[in-house]
Amino acid sequence: MATLDWDSARNEVHLAASEAKLIPLRQKPSETDGATLAAPLTALTPLPAFDTSSVDGYAVRGPGPWRLTGRILAGQTASEIETGCAIEVATGAMVPRGLDAIVRLEDATVTGDKVTGTPRDKPEWRRVGEESELDEELLPAGTPVTPAVIGMAATAGYDTIEVRPKPRAAVLVFGDELASEGKPGNGRVRDALGPMMPNLLRRAGAAPVPGFCPRGPIEDNLDSHIAVLRAALDDADIVCTTGGTMHGPVDHLHPALTALGAKYVVNTVAVRPGFPMLVASLPGQRFVAGLPGNPQSAVVALASLVVPLIAGLSGRVLPPLPRVQLAADIPGRGPDTHLALVRQDATGLAHPLPHTGSSMLRGLASAVGFAVVEPGESGKAGQSVRLLPLPGGAG
Ligand SMILES: Nc1nc2c(c(=O)[nH]1)N[C@H]1C(S)=C(S)[C@@H](COP(=O)(O)OP(=O)(O)OC[C@H]3O[C@@H](n4cnc5c(N)ncnc54)[C@H](O)[C@@H]3O)O[C@H]1N2
């Protein structure tokens, strides 16, 4: 399979994942934070569902003074008000039919059962259907569920809503040279990706699979790779592997994928760093994302391909990329897209960071994301470019 340009690779992954969208579930709104609406949220009643007082005061009909005949508290039902009468109403209460105005508590004088006062110019109650008509679409399918969406669903009277869950993700770390504790040295490096990737995936909207987030370091032989991939694919929609994407003596990812019957969606991308990144689909609507071993390259691959994978499986659009203005020049990388680490200052200007080698994490740790320098171009100070956000990146 030929190397794809960076935008095509993202689109291909999003398309393949959209065709394998996760099956919707019905859940209580409060349990759906981070999921995605599988169907439009429509108004089950007009909103508000009844004319509702927006102040504490007196509903009145006809010219004053008015005779105080009753009280309606929030939660009670209201009938009609007669001419010449006043009914005390609380904020949030249903207003009586036929009212002309509401006189605020602080604008009213009550003497015995007589109410006088002057209503304000604007009506002091919310009209039925003011926010939405019955059956109006409040939010489209594909909307990410946030706490505000949960509140909207509850307000609209939903006991359950139909959502696609967060894709379940596993992380398999390959590399016999990796140590899980202690200081690096004597040919061994600390595993940076095992601790980092599950947290990045969580920030990117996936649900880490217990026991597989991370799993590793996995022994560098083909049988171990096949066995652990098979086990992870039982429980995960997305299995992210780190390392072994090349064809060195102990790089077993490609042969393992072949043994499992995987089909490449993307296999290498014209982007620097991170070009050996891949996404493959497996039977049962499962995906493997092969992230290169160099730590920054693995993160580039996650932001480039796994974020669209999560979006597609969730039934969301490919997240549009914001734009930033560059504070300084950034070199291009010939025919490849260059993803350059940047931090943003308080005015929003994007400053290129030092320590950008693909084996380094120092620049990444201060980055908001990657400035996208287009193929064949270089970035110029003052230029507006796309920003690939780093999930959970520095603010
Ligand atoms: N002959 C060639 N060799 C390499 C090329 C190339 O074009 N021709 N490209 C280099 C680039 S660029 C990358 S990126 C890597 C990708 O290699 P792999 O995905 O097979 O990764 P590994 O070889 O397993 O590891 C690469 C590097 O990263 C370190 N590593 C791996 N995992 C971790 C981890 N969890 N935490 C910290 N560091 C990790 C590993 O020790 C290696 O130094 O291929 C190049 N080679």
Ligand code: MOO
């Ligand atoms: O492509 Mo590598 O991922 O530059 O380090």
